[in-house]
Amino acid sequence: MERDWSHLTFAATEFTNVAVLLAVSIGIAAAILVLTHLLGPRHRGPVKEGTYESGMEPIGDTRRRFNVRFYLVAVLFLLCDVELVFLYPWALLFPRAAGGADAAHAAWAQGLADAGYGPLYLLGAGGAFLVLLLLGLVYEWRRGVFRWT
Amino acid sequence: MMDPTVARIERLLRNPLVLVTAAAALTAPVVLLAWLLWPWYGGFVQGLLADAFWFPLLFMLFVLVMILNATALCILAERKIAGFTQDRRGPNRVGFWGLLQPLADGLKFLFKEDIIPANVDRALFLLAPCLALVPALIGFAIIPWAGEVRWPWMPADAPAVSTQAASLDVGFLYLLAVGSLGVYGVVLAGYASNNKYSFYGGIRATAQMISYELPMGLALLCLLMTAGSLRPEEIVAQQADSGLWYVFLHPLAFLLLLTSSFAETNRAPFDLAEAEQELVGGFHTEYSSMKFAMFFLAEYAHMITGSALMVALFFGGWHFWGLPGAADTSWVAMLLRLAVFVGKVVLFIGLFMMIRWTIPRFRFDQLMRIAWLGMLPAGVVLLAGTAVLTAFGLERNVWACLALNVAVLAGMLVYVGRSRRPVTGRQPDLPAVSVGAV
Numbered sequence: 001m002e003r004d005w006s007h008l009t010f011a012a013t014e015f016t017n018v019a020v021l022l023a024v025s026i027g028i029a030a031a032i033l034v035l036t037h038l039l040g041p042r043h044r045g046p047v048k049e050g051t052y053e054s055g056m057e058p059i060g061d062t063r064r065r066f067n068v069r070f071y072l073v074a075v076l077f078l079l080c081d082v083e084l085v086f087l088y089p090w091a092l093l094f095p096r097a098a099g100g101a102d103a104a105h106a107a108w109a110q111g112l113a114d115a116g117y118g119p120l121y122l123l124g125a126g127g128a129f130l131v132l133l134l135l136g137l138v139y140e141w142r143r144g145v146f147r148w149t
Numbered sequence: 150m151m152d153p154t155v156a157r158i159e160r161l162l163r164n165p166l167v168l169v170t171a172a173a174a175l176t177a178p179v180v181l182l183a184w185l186l187w188p189w190y191g192g193f194v195q196g197l198l199a200d201a202f203w204f205p206l207l208f209m210l211f212v213l214v215m216i217l218n219a220t221a222l223c224i225l226a227e228r229k230i231a232g233f234t235q236d237r238r239g240p241n242r243v244g245f246w247g248l249l250q251p252l253a254d255g256l257k258f259l260f261k262e263d264i265i266p267a268n269v270d271r272a273l274f275l276l277a278p279c280l281a282l283v284p285a286l287i288g289f290a291i292i293p294w295a296g297e298v299r300w301p302w303m304p305a306d307a308p309a310v311s312t313q314a315a316s317l318d319v320g321f322l323y324l325l326a327v328g329s330l331g332v333y334g335v336v337l338a339g340y341a342s343n344n345k346y347s348f349y350g351g352i353r354a355t356a357q358m359i360s361y362e363l364p365m366g367l368a369l370l371c372l373l374m375t376a377g378s379l380r381p382e383e384i385v386a387q388q389a390d391s392g393l394w395y396v397f398l399h400p401l402a403f404l405l406l407l408t409s410s411f412a413e414t415n416r417a418p419f420d421l422a423e424a425e426q427e428l429v430g431g432f433h434t435e436y437s438s439m440k441f442a443m444f445f446l447a448e449y450a451h452m453i454t455g456s457a458l459m460v461a462l463f464f465g466g467w468h469f470w471g472l473p474g475a476a477d478t479s480w481v482a483m484l485l486r487l488a489v490f491v492g493k494v495v496l497f498i499g500l501f502m503m504i505r506w507t508i509p510r511f512r513f514d515q516l517m518r519i520a521w522l523g524m525l526p527a528g529v530v531l532l533a534g535t536a537v538l539t540a541f542g543l544e545r546n547v548w549a550c551l552a553l554n555v556a557v558l559a560g561m562l563v564y565v566g567r568s569r570r571p572v573t574g575r576q577p578d579l580p581a582v583s584v585g586a587v
Contacts, residue, residue, distance in 0.1 A: 012202050014317055016202075017314045018290050020206060021314065025283045028282075029278070029279040036259055036438045039259055040259075040261055051268050054429065066349075073356045077359040077360065084366040094539065098539050133529060
């Protein structure tokens with residue numbers, strides 16, 4: 001019986017080249033790792049394979065407690081970064097709703113304005129979002145998150 | 150005492166005539182063979198170059214090779230610039246004017262012992278340099294290097310082929326996303342090494358890279374409001390059509406982006422992750438041979454891609470006044486545009502290097518204050534101001550944008566002047582130091 005392979009045909013999309021580049025880059029990185037592993041000399045020893053801490057015997061393991069502020073910064077970053085990503089669609093669409101120069105989206109902008117979402121409403125909505133971002137920042141500031149004492 | 154044969158070889162390689170002759174002798178047979186065999190494969194190559202799918206792919210691989218070569222040259226350039234800045238000569242032993250230094254460096258890295266310490270997490274230890282290098286190498290896919298080109302042998306009705314590897318809907322957001330993946334390489338290198346220097350370097354670098362992503366995102370948002378498109382090729386085309394580079398509309402946003410990209414590439418004055426005086430080598434203390442070099446390849450590739458992004462978004466890409474625009478698709482015009490783009494990128498890389506050897510390193514609390522309390526509020530205010538200008542249709546008015554930027558800058562200066570908190574020196578809320586006890 002003849003099998004149908006048509007679903008496996010290759011269709012180039014806009015991400016095809018990115019995939020090729022990713023594959024080539026991974027290949028380069030792997031080739032470098034393998035080459036340097038094979039080409040270099042090999043002399044093992046307890047001192048050579050020890051942890052380098054300026055000649056001292058390492059005291060304890062590295063994976064232990066560290067300053068909690070790094071954690072706070074990471075959490076703050078997550079919050080702010082998500083908010084920023086939410087702002088990207090707004091920043092892309094708001095000028096189209098506000099600007100008369102863009103003829104391709106004039107009807108869409110008019111429809112938005114008729115529904116009660118005019119440029120000033122969109123400006124206020126984006127502004128409220130930004131104010132929330134700033135309020136959170138001021139709160140953290142006052143709590144002393146950024147004081148690296 | 151140097152071996153006389155080695156000395157003779159070194160002296161020979163320092164002779165520019167010998168270098169040029171050797172290069173010619175190596176390339177001439179290849180060129181001759183390519184020319185002789187042209188009737189057999191010429192049509193195939195012409196077909197590939199004229200194809201709308203294969204040409205961007207081939208051009209992308211060409212750019213990849215060029216970036217890998219450029220990173221090696223960048224290291225030589227950096228050492229030369231460091232030398233000139235510090236009133237010395239820089240590398241000048243290997244080859245004429247030190248030109249063979251990248252080759253010597255690469256060979257030496259490759260033939261050094263590949264040490265994997267006993268206490269490391271082996272899988273992550275090997276994965277980390279790959280995770281640093283791969284995102285740095287794939288970022289440039291969206292850069293529109295030289296517009297479109299139509300080869301002389303193409304039929305008149307065939308569409309021009311693009312020199313941009315991937316024209317994505319998400320545009321420069323792709324570069325932003327891929328660029329921030331580089332942080333995984335750093336944090337994994339720090340964690341896997343099981344070395345306290347590496348670990349502190351790693352978490353410092355992580356905190357710094359994620360902090361500076363926010364001002365970067367805000368600066369790009371300001372640009373996005375004006376450009377109305379995420380595609381870099383469209384942004385370049387807008388600047389080329391109007392002749393008005395976006396840096397003239399958004400100088401402060403550009404400064405935010407420039408500063409953030411210094412921090413994202415972990416370069417001085419933001420190189421706290423590898424502060425030699427405190428952390429030996431930082432997150433790559435335990436790395437040797439080519440694994441160590443991969444972090445540097447990643448850093449320089451990041452620098453080149455970041456410069457290309459800034460050139461494309463803020464400095465008009467391949468546009469320069471008086472040179473052929475996008476409408477001219479002849480290959481001469483394409484090469485001219487490519488030269489203009491690469492020239493601007495080289496200027497940016499020079500700026501990166503000059504600043505590295507001019508400005509001293511920040512302290513960690515200063516670094517965090519600059520990002521969170523300086524650049525982030527400034528970026529938010531700038532974004533709000535740009536939104537107000539956009540609502541009133543003034544987003545392309547140079548004077549309105551200039552007024553906004555001057556107002557924000559003045560506000561920042563007034564705030565800094567009134568806060569009376571020293572930018573440098575000890576934080577005032579720390580307890581006093583007793584002079585006698587050191």
